[in-house]
Amino acid sequence: MKITSVLTLSPTKVEAERPPIIGIPRALGYYEYLPLWRAFFECLGCSVVLSPVTNKAILDQGVRASVDEACLPVKLYYGHVKALSGKTDYVFVPRMISVQSKTYLCPKFLGLPDMLRGAAAFDSTYPQMLVANVNSRLSGGGWDKALMEAAEELGFSRLRIREAQKIAWKAQKDFEHRLIQGEYPPSALAIWEKSGRVLEPEGVLPRSTKRRESAPSGGPRIAVMGHSYQLFDSFTSMNLLARLKAKGVRVITPLATDDEKCRQATRFLPKRLFWSFGQKLLGSSLHLMNEPLDGLIYVAAFGCGPDSMIGEMVERHARRLDQVPYLLLTIDEHTGEAGVVTRIEAFLDLITRRKEGHLLSAKAQLG
Amino acid sequence: MVKDLLYLGVDVGSVSTNLVLIDKWGDVKEALYLRTQGRPLETIQRGLAKLAERYDDHQIGGVGTTGSARTLASVVLGADVVKNEITAHAVAASRLVPGVRTILEIGGQDSKLILLKDGVVSDFSMNTVCAAGTGSFLDQQAARLQISIEEFGELAVKANHAVRIAGRCSVFAESDMIHKQQMGHSLEDIVAGLCEALVRNFLNNLGKGKKLEAPIVFQGGVAANVGMRQAFEKALGHEIFIPEHHKVMGAVGSALLAQETVNRAGGLTQFKGFSMSEEKIAANSWECGDCPNLCEVIEIQEAGQLLARWGDRCGKWENALAVARSEAASEAQLQTAGQ
Known part of the structure; x- marks a missing residue:
């Protein structure tokens, strides 16, 4: 796709001068919307800088700066915003109120920019924020309106913004398609995580030349449920996905179930879930439980309100069917790796021994 | 007459280090309950030395380790199976009860x-x-x-x-x-x-x-x-x-698992022998400063030779050892081929 129509327009002030550098924190919405955001800002001519992959320093900084009541992923977000200070003109902080019709995100997403402002009031090293309010409960209030307002604040023309949105959505849809196909976000995101400019000057989307990562075959099929920002941050998840993969597990994540399947799977519930992530996690879990599945691991963030409820609901359904072994891993900033490793190992043993069919006890009876 | 083989199970926990020997029927022949006292390596060696008074190397048909220091113990002993405590306890209980x-x-x-x-x-x-x-x-x-x-x-x-x-x-x-x-x-x-x-x-x-x-x-x-x-x-x-051996059930379970693993793999154990109780084994650790994660890397040495490394999130120290090993192995192969 070309954006020649825009290029022939006389540039606005910001376009003629150096367009701003936009920082994107590698946390929360990042794992689901990076292609949209990055393609949008690059299309406008901005440079995009990502915060580093989560490390101990970022976590420590986030825990120190945030309010105590926040969940681990939100604490981490603070750390990622701070890690961008001095590297950008603005840090893009979307206020995700509602991204799907008739649903909400959790209150911590709704108050995210305000919580950050609160922290910045006592710390002058915080970078300046570019806030975009996403509220699809208002008419015409989705991502398009949010990005429009944010970019207008920077001084871009409406026409140019609309053109950028078109290309950004193309990038996002392509990414979402790959996730539904079963590709892991770390692999599907990889082309959007490069440093420098990703989008070609004419607005052509990047193509990955790498072979798509596919799950190993033959091993146990385990659904790993949890928020994307929890599962795919290998630091806080203690490399859970890689560990499982190394043990030959075929991992399925919630992203491989599309919204329609999630809706179908939760139709029998007496009440509709109004958290988008919660709906996805519960719907995907229930959908996958109807397929041949060897186990389900629910990765909950400590301090996450919706997780404490959804995790419980998933567990009850797993137990009701009495077919799917269930493991709950709650992760907080103090969680020791040893405990997590022991639980995973024991869970995999449980699955293999179950499959082998009490070989040992049979032997014992013979002996 | 060849004596019946025994299987060694070692459970190194935070408070106690337990060593048991079971026979092929799963009966406990020997059970040691030692206080770890924050020195897992020395305690394992102390336990081995005690067992060495009454048993010798070729009586041991297999070794299993469990407990929070299971990896450490497996490196020192040459374990056939390293299992988490949950599986080990479950295996032992379902056999004994x-x-x-x-x-x-x-x-x-x-x-x-x-x-x-x-x-x-x-x-x-x-x-x-x-x-x-x-x-x-x-x-x-x-x-x-x-x-x-x-x-x-x-x-x-x-x-x-x-x-x-x-x-x-x-x-x-x-x-x-x-x-x-x-x-x-x-x-x-x-x-x-x-x-x-x-x-x-x-x-x-x-x-x-x-x-x-x-x-x-x-x-x-x-x-x-x-x-x-x-x-x-x-x-x-x-x-x-x-159960009678309630204090050492983890060790019993890992001994049972060792028996199972060795039988399945064809009967040869990796056990390094009771002489390990006298080897000079040292553990040291350092903080790797190559990235902000500041991982604590642990290194186990036996008589000056590097046995194992772990604790690095990225795996580069662990891999460095593996690479050095495979290079040494291929060099040795070349030398034997040359002869």
Whole structure:
């Protein structure tokens, strides 16, 4: 796709001068919307800088700066915003109120920019924020309106913004398609995580030349449920996905179930879930439980309100069917790796021994 | 005549290091219960030296390790199988108590609840970072009341009525106990109350939403405490079985797993021999400063030679050792080929 129509327009002030550098924190919405955001800002001519992959320093900084009541992923977000200070003109902080019709995100997403402002009031090293309010409960209030307002604040023309949105959505849809196909976000995101400019000057989307990562075959099929920002941050998840993969597990994540399947799977519930992530996690879990599945691991963030409820609901359904072994891993900033490793190992043993069919006890009876 | 092979199981936990030898029928021939005292390497060697007095290398058909220091132990011993404590405990209990449905295990710093169905684990839970309700806490309280841990349980059984103590957190439990003492409650009643509080805590934390069915087995170091057993029986309304070797069940399980693994793999063990008890084994650690993660890397050396490394998130130190090994191996191969 070309954006020649825009290029022939006389540039606005910001376009003629150096367009701003936009920082994107590698946390929360990042794992689901990076292609949209990055393609949008690059299309406008901005440079995009990502915060580093989560490390101990970022976590420590986030825990120190945030309010105590926040969940681990939100604490981490603070750390990622701070890690961008001095590297950008603005840090893009979307206020995700509602991204799907008739649903909400959790209150911590709704108050995210305000919580950050609160922290910045006592710390002058915080970078300046570019806030975009996403509220699809208002008419015409989705991502398009949010990005429009944010970019207008920077001084871009409406026409140019609309053109950028078109290309950004193309990038996002392509990414979402790959996730539904079963590709892991770390692999599907990889082309959007490069440093420098990703989008070609004419607005052509990047193509990955790498072979798509596919799950190993033959091993146990385990659904790993949890928020994307929890599962795919290998630091806080203690490399859970890689560990499982190394043990030959075929991992399925919630992203491989599309919204329609999630809706179908939760139709029998007496009440509709109004958290988008919660709906996805519960719907995907229930959908996958109807397929041949060897186990389900629910990765909950400590301090996450919706997780404490959804995790419980998933567990009850797993137990009701009495077919799917269930493991709950709650992760907080103090969680020791040893405990997590022991639980995973024991869970995999449980699955293999179950499959082998009490070989040992049979032997014992013979002996 | 060739003697029957024995299988060595080693469970290195935070408080105790247990070594057992079982015969091919799964009967326990030897059981050592040693205090780890923060020196796992030395304790393993001490245990090996004790066993070496009565057994020799070719009697050992297989070695299994478990416990929080299972990797460390496996490197030192040359283990055939390294398994987590949950699987090891479940294997041991289902062998020694056929038909067991529920395992309560309380060790030095962790507690586990394991549910079984048809001889296989169907569900389990483990305590999180909090150590309230584990053996260390009982140890600490016994020391504070100046009674030995063995007497502790006996005292609880003598109680008239157990005082209600807040067992949610070990710090609060302690202040509550002091308060009850000041109020004039007898020591027996307080000790019994503490046992009940720990049981309540265990069942609330680990047993939430789970159905605990009989037969129930209670194992781990704390199972020796009759007060705890009584409190569990009261809370669950079932008789609680305490296996003879309740203190070393993890080690028994890993020995059984070693037997299974070696038989499956064709009968050869990786055991390095009892001489390892005399080797100079050193562990050292350093903080890698190559990225902000600041991982603590641990290195195990035997007589100046690097045995193993772990602790690095990115795996580069671990890999460096593997690369060095494979290079050395191919070099050795080349040399033999040259000859």
